[in-house]
Amino acid sequence: xxxxxxxxxxxxxxxxxxxxxxxxxxxxxxxxxxxxxxxxxxxxxxxxxxxxxxxxxxxxxxxxxxxxxxxxxxxxxxxxxxxxxxxxxxxxxxxxxxxxxxxxxx
Amino acid sequence: xxxxxxxxxxxxxxxxxxxxxxxxxxxxxxxxxxxxxxxxxxxxxxxxxxxxxxxxxxxxxxxxxxxxxxxxxxxxxxxxxxxxxxxxxxxxxxxxxxxxxxxxxxxxxxxxxxxxxxxxxxxxxxxxxxxxxxxxxxxxxxxxxxxxxxxxxxxxxxxxxxxxxxxxxxxxxxxxxxxxxxxxxxxxxxxxxxxxxxxxxxxxxxxxxxxxxxxxxxxxxxxxxxxxxxxxxxxxxxxxxxxxxxxxxxxxxxxxxxxxxxxxxxxxxxxxxxxxxxxxxxxxxxxxxxxxxxxxxxxxxxxxxxxxxxxxxxxxxxxxxxxxxxxxxxxxxxxxxxxxxxxxxxxxxxxxxx
Numbered sequence: 001x002x003x004x005x006x007x008x009x010x011x012x013x014x015x016x017x018x019x020x021x022x023x024x025x026x027x028x029x030x031x032x033x034x035x036x037x038x039x040x041x042x043x044x045x046x047x048x049x050x051x052x053x054x055x056x057x058x059x060x061x062x063x064x065x066x067x068x069x070x071x072x073x074x075x076x077x078x079x080x081x082x083x084x085x086x087x088x089x090x091x092x093x094x095x096x097x098x099x100x101x102x103x104x105x106x
Numbered sequence: 107x108x109x110x111x112x113x114x115x116x117x118x119x120x121x122x123x124x125x126x127x128x129x130x131x132x133x134x135x136x137x138x139x140x141x142x143x144x145x146x147x148x149x150x151x152x153x154x155x156x157x158x159x160x161x162x163x164x165x166x167x168x169x170x171x172x173x174x175x176x177x178x179x180x181x182x183x184x185x186x187x188x189x190x191x192x193x194x195x196x197x198x199x200x201x202x203x204x205x206x207x208x209x210x211x212x213x214x215x216x217x218x219x220x221x222x223x224x225x226x227x228x229x230x231x232x233x234x235x236x237x238x239x240x241x242x243x244x245x246x247x248x249x250x251x252x253x254x255x256x257x258x259x260x261x262x263x264x265x266x267x268x269x270x271x272x273x274x275x276x277x278x279x280x281x282x283x284x285x286x287x288x289x290x291x292x293x294x295x296x297x298x299x300x301x302x303x304x305x306x307x308x309x310x311x312x313x314x315x316x317x318x319x320x321x322x323x324x325x326x327x328x329x330x331x332x333x334x335x336x337x338x339x340x341x342x343x344x345x346x347x348x349x350x351x352x353x354x355x356x357x358x359x360x361x362x363x364x365x366x367x368x369x370x371x372x373x374x375x376x377x378x379x380x381x382x383x384x385x386x387x388x389x390x391x392x393x394x395x396x397x398x399x400x401x402x403x404x405x406x407x408x409x410x411x412x413x414x415x416x417x418x419x420x421x422x423x424x425x426x427x428x429x430x431x432x433x434x435x436x437x438x439x440x441x442x443x444x445x446x447x448x449x450x451x452x453x454x455x456x457x458x459x460x
Contacts (some may be wrong), residue, residue, distance in 0.1 A: 003190050041253075049344070063136040064367030068411040072115040084354075084412055088365035 012104075029097035035073050036093065043053060052093040066071050070096075118421045127442060133430045134436065137212070137277045139405070140181060141190040141388055144202055148194035150218055150234070152246040153306055157193035160302070160391035165376040168417035174202050177207035177379050185371060188435075189213035190388070190401070191229070193377075197221040203229070206375035213254050214435050217266075219255035220248065221379070230437040231264045235282060237275030245272075245308070252285060260289040266334065266337065266434055270296040274307070277360075283325050287332040294334040294434045295322055297343050297398035301391050309396060312346055319344035326444075336430045336444045342407050342452060343398045350394050352452045353406045357387035360394060368405060404431040413453045420453060422446035 002008070033047040040062065042050075056062040064087060071082040072094075080103045090096045128177050143157065148168045157163060157376040168174075181189070196203055197217045202220050206213065207227045211426050217225060219233035236242055242251040257264035269279055269284055297318070300309045310318070317397050322340040324332050345352055350360060361369040374386040386390070388401040415425035422445035433441035 008296075057370070062366075063138065063371075064137065064409060065132075066410065067366065068409075069132065069135075071412055072415050076114045082412070084410070087367075088363045093363065100412050 024103045025097050028100055029093055031077065032070075032074065032093050032096050034098075035077070036062075036070055040072055044094055052095075052097070055091050056093070057091055063072065074100065078104060109403075113421075115419050119274055120416060121418070123445060124418075124422060125427065127425045127429060127445060130442070131425060132431060134432050134439070135438075136190045138186050138288060139188040139368075139388075140186050140372050140375070141192055141373070142375045143193040143377045144191050144196040145199045146194055147196065147198050147216070149247050150195075150248045151218055152218075153308065155194075156301055156391055158387050160385070161386075162193070162376045162390060165378040165380070167377040168379050169199065169202065169448055171201060171205055173379060174205045175209060176377070178206050182210055183246050186210065187212055189229075190216065192216040195221075197223050200224050200227065203227045211430040215259055216268075218248070218251075219258055221253070222258040223264075228353065229264065230266060230435055231259065231262070232266055232268045232434075233259055234296075235267050235269045236272065237257065238252070238278040238281060241275050241278060252282065256285075256289050256291065260291055265291065267291055267293040268296050269293055271314075271318045271321075272308035272312075273281055273310050275315045276314065279321055279325060285330050287329050291332065292334055293332055294400065294430070295339070295343065295402040299399045299402075300349075300393045300396045302393050309424075310398075315344045315346060327384065334430055334433050334441055336423070336426035337447055338427045338450055339403070339430050341423075341449055342403055342427065343400070343446050345452065345455065347455060348395055348397050349399075349406050350397060350403050352455050353408050353410050355387070355394065355397070355401070355402065356409045357382045357405070359385060359387040359390070367409065370436065400434070403427075404435060407431075410453075416453060418446065419446050419450050422449040 008098065012033055012103065030047050033050045036042065037045060037047060054060060067068045067087045076083060080100050090099055139242055142395045143162060146163060146403055154262040162245050189206055190213060191203055191206060192431050193439055195218060198221065201222060203215060203223060203300065204227050207229060211228065214230040216234065217223065221233060225370050235252060236245055239252055243249055264271060283293060298308045298310065322335060326335045330459045336407060349355060356360065356368045358369050372386060373381040373383045374390055389399045392399060408431060426444045426446055429441055432439045
């Protein structure tokens with residue numbers, strides 16, 4: 001596999017890595033959606049139809065206790081801790097997915 | 107990757123008693139509160155009363171029923187599901203309380219209990235008790251308070267008596283609880299939390315905090331059908347560190363975030379129906395460093411679910427705390443037996459000499 005930009009060593013990601021990363025994030029997002037629908041008993045929506053960019057607080061009506069509940073289940077699933085101070089930043093499933101992916105990759 | 111916690115959440119709730127309690131309390135996660143000063147008037151004057159501190163006591167009083175109805179409708183529209191009607195004395199404006207109840211039927215009224223609130227206002231009612239009648243006379247300038255409060259509220263399913271421990275009334279609590287038990291009344295505990303600039307003598311000391319914790323637990327064990335409390339409630343309220351230091355207060359006054367939770371939704375309305383984010387908390391003008399108020403703890407400890415889900419006893423303690431808070435604040439919610447009957451330290455803190 002070739003580095004994306006020649007041999008000067010600046011870039012640490014490879015094309016394949018970026019593609020894999022996107023796939024992994026998508027998988028995580030799908031799983032988060034399943035957890036959210038299951039734990040919060042969201043109706044009329046499936047993991048496939050749930051918009052990962054919808055604002056969970058403004059548009060879905062999720063509050064801090066709901067986020068804490070989901071964070072606990074995600075902790076079990078991925079062994080990743082979502083810091084309480086980070087909840088306010090995690091307003092969409094995509095942001096949660098990227099947050100977890102970043103922690104997994106760290 | 108973070109270190110895996112010792113206990114998985116799924117393991118914590120694998121115990122059937124724990125899972126049942128978790129499912130019971132989580133049904134109330136929809137509660138979103140705000141508080142409202144109903145009138146500038148009160149029929150007594152108490153040493154250390156939060157209402158007559160700061161700016162809010164000078165707000166113009168709006169007693170227009172239609173303005174209140176519009177406010178409640180607007181509150182409901184922005185997602186408020188639970189109202190706390192407090193200062194100065196809501197029983198003096200029963201018609202306004204009724205309007206609030208008509209619009210948002212879950213809530214609680216904080217009252218001194220000297221004037222009965224009509225039965226058709228179906229909120230939980232908290233009746234403040236600050237010691238025996240001699241102490242009440244000294245600190246609240248009212249005679250025979252407990253007898254008068256019981257005349258008004260004994261046998262009333264709305265009523266929960268709230269005994270506020272100061273550093274001078276700890277030894278009076280048992281007689282008060284016994285009298286309430288004789289009348290089949292329910293009681294919970296509060297801690298005197300000094301207003302900003304308070305120079306009176308009710309503020310707690312490390313010694314009085316330790317005495318209070320022992321007394322709370324003794325009464326909890328000796329009067330289980332009367333006292334709505336838990337071991338962890340006792341710990342959280344009497345730790346040498348106040349609630350903000352222990353848990354990080356989530357009310358707007360101490361929380362800049364407006365994205366989610368109390369920082370987003372909570373408001374504290376003054377009698378002119380305005381609110382000020384910089385002053386908004388459940389008991390405004392309390393000295394945050396001394397805040398151990400039961401209303402604050404109800405929200406602040408509950409909000410810290412994640413940090414309590416670390417081991418069985420800590421999580422059971424948190425469940426006991428939330429179960430207690432719901433029984434105290436939500437009419438009709440029945441408290442279960444406590445799941446943890448030992449002293450658990452708040453996560454991240456150390457046990458004090460208590």
